Amino acid sequence: QQSEYQEVLTFAISLAQQGGEVIRQAFDGQGLALNARVKADNPSDLVTAVDEYVETLVFGKIKERFPTHCLIGEETASGQPWKLTTDPTWIVDPVDGTTNFAQGFPFVAISIAFAVDRELVVGVVYNPILDELYSACQGHGAWLNQTRRLPLPSGVPKPLPPLSQCLFGFEHGSDRTHSVLSSRLGSLARLLEKTENGGAQVRGMRCVGSGALDMCLVARGSLDLYWEIGSHLWDIAAGTVIVREAGGMVVNGQGAFANPQAGIPKEPVDELAFDLMGRKYLAIRAAGSDPSADPTLGRTSMRQLASD
Ligand code: IPD
Missing domain, CATH: 3.40.190.80 (D-Maltodextrin-Binding Protein; domain 2)
Known part of the structure; x- marks a missing residue:
């Protein structure tokens, strides 16, 4: 059965892949310079030029495709008042694991979610360094690289151990x-x-x-x-x-x-x-x-x- 959010899921995956490619190239030293700096409100927290670029890229593409949808993103929302309303809303962390990214530790991801009526219905998390894409749409299971259903058979035994x-x-x-x-x-x-x-x-x-x-x-x-x-x-x-x-x-x-x-x-x-x-x-x-x-x-x- 097709989900009513299938179009959104497919689009979110493509956004994660496009943003992920920018992240991967920068991680490999072939794309944008990171220009990592500490955040003004917290010197233990880093932001890079890639975080900002990817958020702008992703937001631009969402605005083109779904001009009425609301946007919440780490780089624009951090330190500002923001609100999740009942309107269709995209919630984006362009680079989750920014310290890893700046240090060359390969656990870095772009995270894109979609909520309607304040309910989270679509989620995509892509680690472009290890090329692992996790995606889910409400009622349709969670998947690794769109082919392997989660949890994987190698995961914890069922039921959970003590x-x-x-x-x-x-x-x-x-x-x-x-x-x-x-x-x-x-x-x-x-x-x-x-x-x-x-x-x-x-x-x-x-x-x-x-x-x-x-x-x-x-x-x-x-x-x-x-x-x-x-x-x-x-x-x-x-x-x-x-x-x-x-x-x-x-x-x-x-x-x-x-x-x-x-x-x-x-x-x-x-x-x-x-x-x-x-x-x-x-x-x-x-x-x-x-x-x-x-x-x-x-x-x-x-x-x-x-x-x-
Ligand atoms: C951070 C990472 C980190 C967690 C922080 C997050 P960022 O995200 O997920 O592991 O401890 O709470 O804010 O700043 O790298 O996008």
Whole structure:
């Protein structure tokens, strides 16, 4: 059955491929110069000329094809007030993993999502360096390179193993404030630390430097879950459709499903966890926007959920 969003999905894939080609050439030193610089509002966060060029390119093509659609993009929205309305809206992160891009670490992606009535319906995440394209359209599954259904057979066994056997993805984000970091790293340390029975709460942790790709790794079945505090809508919008269509789940800091109706358009989405096969592994953000307010909350939830 053809999806009503098939045209949008095909177009989003072609945008990701065109933007991806610019990224790949620049990564290989053959195209645009990166001209990486730190962002004015956060010196731990990088932006490059390629981020800006690709966002302009993609927005220009969307405006040509769908002149009435709304646009939200990392480079134009960062630091500005923005709002996800009920109108058809494209949500673009032109280069997710900008630090990786600037450092030559091959986990870099362009992320393009489409929402209608504040519902995310199409998501495409393309890593042009490794030539891996993840795509999904609501109700039609998630795919790798348009041919391999996600999760892949090599992914985690079904149902999910207990937390102690899980591979846990995380990103430390770009807020390097001492209090935020110590709380965040404290949570990670507790998950890695030996427990009374000698094992750790999680089997291992991975950080690839791109939230969009972390989500695709969950959809693929390579990571059991991914947790981050402080993601923005453009980091996770496309990945959300891909995770859900692969049978996973996306939750926000309140434990609610992180979809537009449940408040995903609010930025930042403070904390997310993804569950591949329907069991509830939640990493719950500490109350309020200050993650140091209750550093034990995530651990407690993990514990409770692990013993379900
Ligand atoms: C960032 C990356 C990073 C994550 C940050 C994101 P950007 O996106 O996904 O891994 O920790 O939260 O903002 O800035 O490279 O597009």
